[in-house]
Amino acid sequence: MPSDTPLTPQSLDASFSLPPGRVLDICVRLQNAILAQRLKPGAKLSEDEVGEIFSSSRTVIRAALQALAHTGLVEIKKNRGAYVAKPTIINAHEVFEARTLIEPEVTRRAAKNITAEDLKKLTKHIEAEHLALASNDISKALALSGIFHIAIANIASHAVYSNIVQSLITQSSLIIALYAKRPDTACESHSHAALLEAFSKGDGEAAAAIMQSHLVDLHSGLNLRTLPVEQPSLAKALAGI
Amino acid sequence: MPSDTPLTPQSLDASFSLPPGRVLDICVRLQNAILAQRLKPGAKLSEDEVGEIFSSSRTVIRAALQALAHTGLVEIKKNRGAYVAKPTIINAHEVFEARTLIEPEVTRRAAKNITAEDLKKLTKHIEAEHLALASNDISKALALSGIFHIAIANIASHAVYSNIVQSLITQSSLIIALYAKRPDTACESHSHAALLEAFSKGDGEAAAAIMQSHLVDLHSGLNLRTLPVEQPSLAKALAGI
DNA sequence: CAAGCAAAAATTGTATACAATATGGCATTG
DNA sequence: CAATGCCATATTGTATACAATTTTTGCTTG
Known part of the structure; x- marks a missing residue:
């Protein structure tokens, strides 16, 4: 089982120009969740939802998501929200x-x-x-x-x-x-x-x-010829499993 | 005299993961102003002030400033605001x-x-x-x-x-x-x-x-031995000039 | 029954209001 | 008169409320 939060705020702040205070904290927690695969690539990061989880307002969540978008961990689509990046x-x-x-x-x-x-x-x-x-x-x-x-x-x-x-x-x-x-x-x-x-x-x-x-x-060591397995939920439902 | 805005939004958006819509526009205009030296290094970028200039709320200005901070053009100090970066x-x-x-x-x-x-x-x-x-x-x-x-x-x-x-x-x-x-x-x-x-x-x-x-x-071709003219106020005061 | 449209729900974009923190001036005191 | 502490002011950090856009759903119509 994954022991928690391998990355500390300090380990990031050292070389990073990140928003101050709580935003940084949420950045780190989100980043850990993504890198630990608890948030899978393509997963939607609704501002309300994330905000409730961390009991913060959308304002700070938005800032954190934008920061993560700059590092490439999150993709923000205009008027459509933030998603965990799915690297091509x-x-x-x-x-x-x-x-x-x-x-x-x-x-x-x-x-x-x-x-x-x-x-x-x-x-x-x-x-x-x-x-x-x-x-x-x-x-x-x-x-x-x-x-x-x-x-x-x-x-x-x-x-x-x-x-x-x-x-x-x-x-x-x-x-x-x-x-x-x-x-x-x-x-x-x-x-x-x-x-x-x-x-x-x-x-x-x-x-x-x-x-x-x-x-x-x-x-x-990467398998960069075939796309990673995905979209199982819908397929399974249709296959009758 | 500087003819305006050499950088277009497109020229940035192409390779940049920036916040959508108006924020991007303000990013570009701020960046042009900084690169054209109309905003000098160390200049304070007060959210209210900038917001009034572009007639936008602080929300969008903050997002733009944070984005520019990621590219290194702006430095954000906690609880002290944003400043045009002054590279060492x-x-x-x-x-x-x-x-x-x-x-x-x-x-x-x-x-x-x-x-x-x-x-x-x-x-x-x-x-x-x-x-x-x-x-x-x-x-x-x-x-x-x-x-x-x-x-x-x-x-x-x-x-x-x-x-x-x-x-x-x-x-x-x-x-x-x-x-x-x-x-x-x-x-x-x-x-x-x-x-x-x-x-x-x-x-x-x-x-x-x-x-x-x-x-x-x-x-x-850079003169990286002496600091650029700055910090004169305190030094002068101490020197008695 | 399918297709298209329209209205409603949900989600993001933006603005404003409130709280916390830092700065500057003033008064008080040694 | 200088130095320190305190209060007023200004600015940033955060939360909430409103507007705009997108998505979904249900209805109408061919």
Whole structure:
């Protein structure tokens, strides 16, 4: 069972220019719900409904939904409301192409800046990933895997890259949830461990190379030929099941 | 004198997930005002004031300001309101580093997709740039120069890159306005013409190389050692002037 | 019985009113 | 006279009420 809210407000606020106060809180909770697959792609996010759940007015909900729309987790259609984003195959390719271009460079920079303390934190993080995988908590492992990449971007001390990477990774989580051939393989923390070793040796080029092949692996581990299973409810009803 | 609104709503909406309807309109007008330097960095954007100018309620103004905050043109401080962003020197470096990484790749992709029609449009665009420069309309030339880069990103047919590039370029315009040693040199359309030639030859690698050196030139054309004239009030008071 | 239209319900877009927080000036006090 | 604390003012954060648009449903009509 998914233990709650792997992402903290701080982990976002660090590199994010988000609306202040309660809006941020709701952003985080919505984001966690989406990434944990409790809100499935395509699900409608009615302002009234969401507002009642979080016992807030539509005003703040709207702000949160717009913020999430900017990161690509939510799609807002004019006069038709907000929906959990359902990334297309093309979008999936684009996101991973962008990551493959940007994250190796970010990794190179992180290697220059990384401190002993950072290394310790990352080590603990990887342990947490193993734990989640061992207990078959896929959605948590997925979330932790994403946070690992975001942590590296933050170590790079480059706010612009951090913002870009954060947005790409949240989208990736959705994409992996939708398109991964075998979700558990997408969470493999082997590459993360290798990355850590390169970091500890201070070998930025090796780290960048590992990151690149890690992303290529993730990309090719997606099933981007057929559309994800969907629309079952209506079909089932008609089939008489 | 600046002829009005170089950016059209369409030119934004194409690659942007923005709030619908009137909010988008106000976003564009605010953005134009900021990029045209009619709103200077650090200027306060009071919701009431802006709302009265555009004769809209604070609700829609808030949405627009939040959207602009996401692109980095506006900074929102909790309980203190929105201000035109005043990019730091660090931020300036970061933005151009990111552009130097991303735009050459985008250019490479654009070279693969570019059509005869696209080439025609870009040619006309460069003519407009020359015209603006000839008539000493620096702010217009600057805006056009930005649009040129955005146009290339759109030709690349890569929505993710388009979004990133668009955000980086709007920030760049602010940065150039603040830090350019000689604003007119930042608008030089020579590189753009060279780019066009590479495109017409179908030479993607050459185009990418030109784009990269173009960006390096822009970056090194900035005066990023001294802060832009500001903060004088307190310093002067202490100095006794 | 199907198709098209019209009215009603629901949902989003916008405006306004109220509450909370920060700023600036003034008075009080040491 | 300077410094500090307090109150008035202004501005943002939030909630609610109204308008506009879309979607659904039921009716009429061919």
